[in-house]
């Protein structure tokens with residue numbers, strides 16, 4: 024059974040067809056790259072999968088269940104997590120609290136436990152801190168746990184975002200430009216990180232990225248969009264040599280490294 028199956032998905036904003044008859048199947052353990060020029064519809068696909076937008080037409084199935092049109096919190100509960108193009112952290116809070124905050128909606132104590140600091144409250148808080156620290160260790164951020172998120176270097180902030188996404192225990196992770204603004208050494212580290220978390224947390228990954236070195240090195244398969252539609256799919260090598268893809272990028276300033 025596929026982890027994700029998108030069938031004939033469309034989204035219109037007034038007269039603009041941001042996504043037009045989009046189809047995609049992701050099998051367990053795949054890392055697939057979604058690429059295309061600016062405005063192609065990539066982020067709209069993420070917003071549709073995660074329930075931020077309701078589709079104009081089409082369906083989205085996750086692990087065999089129809090999740091089309093469900094609200095974002097329900098989709099997150101089923102096991103889909105994402106990061107955003109623009110980093111979204113509680114910058115004034117510590118690194119640890121940024122991850123702990125993700126656990127709190129699922130915490131198992133009530134208002135009175137919290138008020139009276141009962142043993143149940145203390146045990147749950149200890150569990151949440153332990154789980155959050157485990158994630159920070161996996162992402163090599165444990166030594167910065169008590170630092171304010173704002174003080175982290177850009178690459179570390181991106182890793183913290185990923186830690187927050189993983190705290191929801193996803194099966195499918197959607198990464199929106201995780202290597203944006205990174206230098207080649209940082210991109211290489213991000214490639215290694217995504218490979219590592221994919222194995223460690225048994226993830227399937229769909230990734231939007233403009234950094235071609237990232238998608239070329241990391242993804243087994245690429246899906247190329249332009250004007251809301253898929254214009255090509257294939258291995259990185261096939262895509263690199265595909266004239267339709269080169270044409271979509273040419274004149275729009277993108278380069279295939």
Ligand SMILES: Nc1ncnc2c1ncn2[C@@H]1O[C@H](COP(=O)(O)OP(=O)(O)OP(=O)(O)O)[C@@H](O)[C@H]1O
Pocket residue numbers: 036039041059060061062063064065066067068
């Ligand atoms: N909420 C919205 N209201 C109106 N138009 C929108 C909305 N969201 C996206 N669009 C439009 O839909 C089209 C696709 O946008 P989208 O952000 O999905 O592209 P993208 O491929 O992610 O681009 P980029 O690589 O620049 O992030 C664009 O023309 C955009 O202006």
